Amino acid sequence: MNHFVNRVFELHRVEVVETLNTLREQPDKAFSFFNRLKEDGFSHDVCTYASIIRILCQCCWERKLDSVLLEIIWREKHLGFKVMDLFEILEEGLEGEDSNLLVRLSNALVKAYVSVEMFDEVIDILFQTRRWGFIPHIFSCNFLMNRLICCGKVDMAIAVYHQLKRLGLKANDYTYGIMIKAFCRKGNFEKAVGIFDEMYEVRVRPNAVAYTTYIEGLCMHGRTELGYEVLKESRELKIPLDDAFAYYVVIKGFCDEMKLEEAADVLFEAELYGIVLDTFPYGALIRGYCKCGNIDRALEVHDKMMSNGIKTNCVILTSILQSLCQMGRDFEAVNQFKKFRNFGIFLDEVCYNVVADALCKAGKVEAAVELLDEMKGKQISPDIINYTTLINGYCLQGKVEDAVNLFEEMSENGHKPDIVSWNVLVSLIRS
DNA sequence: CTAGGGTTAG
Numbered sequence: 001m002n003h004f005v006n007r008v009f010e011l012h013r014v015e016v017v018e019t020l021n022t023l024r025e026q027p028d029k030a031f032s033f034f035n036r037l038k039e040d041g042f043s044h045d046v047c048t049y050a051s052i053i054r055i056l057c058q059c060c061w062e063r064k065l066d067s068v069l070l071e072i073i074w075r076e077k078h079l080g081f082k083v084m085d086l087f088e089i090l091e092e093g094l095e096g097e098d099s100n101l102l103v104r105l106s107n108a109l110v111k112a113y114v115s116v117e118m119f120d121e122v123i124d125i126l127f128q129t130r131r132w133g134f135i136p137h138i139f140s141c142n143f144l145m146n147r148l149i150c151c152g153k154v155d156m157a158i159a160v161y162h163q164l165k166r167l168g169l170k171a172n173d174y175t176y177g178i179m180i181k182a183f184c185r186k187g188n189f190e191k192a193v194g195i196f197d198e199m200y201e202v203r204v205r206p207n208a209v210a211y212t213t214y215i216e217g218l219c220m221h222g223r224t225e226l227g228y229e230v231l232k233e234s235r236e237l238k239i240p241l242d243d244a245f246a247y248y249v250v251i252k253g254f255c256d257e258m259k260l261e262e263a264a265d266v267l268f269e270a271e272l273y274g275i276v277l278d279t280f281p282y283g284a285l286i287r288g289y290c291k292c293g294n295i296d297r298a299l300e301v302h303d304k305m306m307s308n309g310i311k312t313n314c315v316i317l318t319s320i321l322q323s324l325c326q327m328g329r330d331f332e333a334v335n336q337f338k339k340f341r342n343f344g345i346f347l348d349e350v351c352y353n354v355v356a357d358a359l360c361k362a363g364k365v366e367a368a369v370e371l372l373d374e375m376k377g378k379q380i381s382p383d384i385i386n387y388t389t390l391i392n393g394y395c396l397q398g399k400v401e402d403a404v405n406l407f408e409e410m411s412e413n414g415h416k417p418d419i420v421s422w423n424v425l426v427s428l429i430r431s
Numbered sequence: 432c433t434a435g436g437g438t439t440a441g
Contacts, residue, residue, distance in 0.1 A: 111432075142433040149434095174433045181434075209434055216435085245436060252437085280437055287438070318439040353440045385441045392441070420441055 013045065020051035027059040046081035050089040057104040069112040073121075083109065084125070087132050102134040110140040114147050119156060126163055135167050142174045149182055157182050173199075177210040184217025189226075192217065208241050215246055219253030227253055228266060243270070248280040255288030260297075263288055267301075271308070279305070283316045290323035298323060312340070314351045321354045330358040349380050353389055360393030365402075368393050384415040388424055395428045403428060 016037065023030035034052045038044060044052075049072060056065040072083060090101060106125060113122040122144055129135050141164055148157035161179055164171065171179075176199050183192035192214055199206055211234045218227035228250050234241055247270050254263035263285050270277060282305040289298035298320060306312055317340055324333035337355045341347055352375050359368040368390055372382055387410040394403035407425065411417065417425075 115432090137433095139433045146434060172433080177434055207434095212435070242435080248437065283438065315439050322439075348439085350440045357441065383440095388441045390441095418441095424441080 013048065016042075016048050017051050020048065020055065024055055024058070027055050027061060030055050031061075031064060043079075045079070046085050046089055049079075049081075050086050050093075053086060053105060054090060054093070054101065057101050057108070060104075062108065065108050066112055066115075069108055070116065073112060073116065073118065083121075084128065091132060102132060103137065106134060106136040107140040110136050110144055114144050117147075117151060119144075119148060119151075119153065123156070123160065123163075126160065126167075130167065135169055138164075138169055138172055138175060141169065142172075142178060145175070145178050145182070149178065149185065154182050154185050171202075171204075173204050173207055173210070176204060176206070177213060180210050181213045181217070184213060184221075187217075187221045189218065189221075189223070206239070208239060211239055212241055212246055212249075215241075216249045219249045222253075222257060224250060224253030224257055224259070224262075243275045244278040244280060247275065247277060248284055251281050251288075252284040255284055255291070258292065260285075260288055260292060260294070264297075264301075277308075277310070279310055279313060279316065282310060283319075286316055287319045290319045293323070293327065295320070295323045295327050295329070312345060314346060314348045317345070317347065318351045318354055321351065321358075325354065325358045330362055333358055349375060349383055349386055352380070353386050356386065356393075357389045360389060360396060363397065365390065365393040365397055365399070381413070384410065384418060384421060387415060388421040391421065392424045395424055400428060 019033065020030050023033065030052060034044070034048070037048075049068070053065065053068060056068065069083075072079065072086075076083060086105065087102060090105065094101065106129065109125060110122050113119070113125075126136065126141075126144075141160065145157040145160050148154070148160065158179070161171075161175070161182075164175075176195050179195050180192050183189070183195065196206055196210075196214075199210075211230065215227045215230050215234075218224065218230065231241070231246050231250055247266065251263045251266050254260070254266065267277075267281055267285055270281065282301060286298045286301050286305075289295065289301065302312065302316065302320060317336070321333045321337060324330070324336065334355055337347070337351070352371055356368040356371050359365070359371070372386065372390060375382060375386070387406060391403050391406050391410075394400075394406065403425070407417070407421070410421070
C-alpha cells in the first residue's frame with residue numbers, strides 16, 4: 001500500500017515542485033503545503049526540499065529554515081541525497097544576482113550543524129565552499145569557531161581560522177578575540193600576542209573582551225605578573241575593561257601562585273585608583289588567605305570589603321567559617337555564623353554544613369540537628385552532604401538508632417547514599 | 432545566536 005502511494009506521489013513530484021514555485025510569494029502557504037504533504041506520507045526529495053528551502057531563504061524565515069535543515073541533517077541517510085546536493089539544485093535555478101541565496105543557505109547550514117555539534121560536516125562545507133562560488137558570512141564562522149573552543153576542539157577552531165584567511169574572508173574584531181581565546185586555552189601566549197600584532201597591522205582595534213581574555217589566560221597559566229602588566233597597560237590605553245572581573249582574575253592568579261602579598265597589593269592599588277569592584281576580587285583574596293591559614297588577614301579584608309559598602313555573601317562566609325574551624329576556632333565560627341544570620345545575610349546549605357560539622361565534631365549533635373531544622377524552615381532542603389555530616393555526628397556519639405533514622409530520612413527524601421555516607425555507617429559497625 | 436564571566440561543604 002505504502003509502495004503504491006509512493007508510486008502515485010512519484011508521478012506528482014514535478015507538480016509538487018511547480019506548486020511550491022507558484023507559492024513563492026506566499027511562504028506561509030508554501031510551508032504548510034510542504035508540511036501537509038509530509039504528514040500525508042509523501043516523502044520529499046532533494047528537489048522538493050530545495051524548493052521549500054529557496055522560499056524560506058528568500059523570505060528570511062530563519063527558524064523555519066533551521067527546522068527544515070535539522071530535519072534533513074537527522075534523516076540524511078534515509079533521504080537518499082546529501083545536504084550538499086541542495087547547493088547544486090539551487091545553483092542551477094539561480095537567476096541573476098540571486099547568489100545571496102547560497103550564502104544564506106550556507107549560513108543557516110553552519111548554524112544548524114553547529115547547534116548539533118556536527119563539526120566535521122560544517123568544516124566540509126567550509127572547504128567545499130569555493131566550488132560553489134560562495135563563502136559563509138564571517139558571523140557564521142565566528143559562531144562555529146567559538147563553539148569549537150567551547151567543546152574543547154581548540155585546534156580545529158584554529159584550523160578553521162586559517163582556512164578563512166585562505167578563502168580571503170576578512171576577520172573582524174570578534175574573530176580575533178576568539179582566536180586570542182583559542183591560543184590562551186593552549187597556553188600559547190606568543191601566538192596570542194601574534195594575533196594582537198596582526199590586528200595592529202590590519203587596523204582592527206582590540207576591544208575590552210580581547211584584552212580581558214588575554215589577561216585571564218595569563219593568570220590561569222601561572223603568568224599573573226604579566227597579566228597584571230597587561231591590565232595596567234590597558235588602563236593607560238583607556239581600554240574599558242570590566243574592572244571587577246579583570247582584578248578578580250589577577251588577584252586569584254597571584255593567590256594560586258601563593259603570592260599573597262602581591263595579591264593584596266593589587267587590591268590595595270585598585271581601591272587607591274577608586275576602581276569599582278564587586279565581591280569577587282575581595283572573595284579571591286579572602287579565600288587566598290584562608291587557604292594558607294592566615295584567617296586573621298582574611299577577616300581584615302572581609303571587614304574592609306564591608307566597610308567599602310560591598311555586601312558579603314554565603315560563599316565568602318563559607319571560606320571564612322571553614323578556615324576558622326580548621327584553625328580550631330570553632331566557637332568563633334559558630335558566633336560569626338549566628339551574627340551574619342541575624343544580620344539577614346542569606347546562608348545556604350553549604351554554609352550551614354560547615355557549622356553543623358563543627359558542632360558535630362565538638363560533640364553537640366543536638367545543636368547541629370537544630371540547624372538542620374532551621375534550614376528546612378527556610379525552605380532550604382538538606383542535601384546528601386548535610387545528612388552525612390549529621391549522621392557522622394550521631395555516630396561519633398555512638399547514637400546508633402538516631403544515625404540510622406537519619407539515614408532513612410535521607411533515603412526517603414530521594415538521596416541515594418554515596419561512598420562517603422556508606423563509609424560513615426561502616427565506621428559505626430567497626431566501633 | 433558573532434565573544435566573557437567567577438567560589439563554598441561531608
